[in-house]
Amino acid sequence: QVQLVQSGAEVKKPGASVKVSCKASGYTFTSYYMHWVRQAPGQGLEWMGIINPSGGSTSYAQKFQGRVTMTRDTSTSTVYMELSSLRSEDTAVYYCARDGGSACNIWGQGTMVTVSS
């Protein structure tokens, strides 16, 4: 079945970087764009950016420009999201979500990232 499995929870200190992975299975990895969306505790959904697994092109939300990098490894059907210069406000659950052509129709289980000194 189609699924996205994300890496486990992370605890980081302010100023550090975090890299979250999202492994896809059950479909042709390079045929669907992948979004990254985050959700701070008790808050709403926030779009971070999108990557084309086929060519690797990316588009990031202005808020994260310069701090976020999305990459992919086609040999393992995995996309990655790295966020640098972490601050407490980056504490959130990070989701990858496959774009089915019109919307995000498949979501990963989420990865909790906690930024704390």
Place this chain on the structure above:
Amino acid sequence: QSVLTQPPSASGTPGQRVTISCSGSSSNIGSNTVNWYQQLPGTAPKLLIYSNNQRPSGVPDRFSGSKSGTSASLAISGLQSEDEADYYCAAWDDSLNGPCVVFGGGTKLTVL
């Protein structure tokens, strides 16, 4: 503050019909389709409605979506206790800084 505006809460009794609104602008809802997501407590969001009014396979026809101008709505008829969740609208935005996806702030639906 979210680009798309939703009421923070909504409520209804079992069997009732409730609607959730989502207001945007010409750069997002006015020129792109709207999607709706349901998020049950402690779980990842789930696609509920795409392209304004289309239901993915498996979504009951109690859920319906509509769009008019720069606003959209999600309607839930025959409300059930399992519908208690957070609901988010989303759309692409043709921002001057490049296209991006914008979400509403979410509406917490309580089934009384």
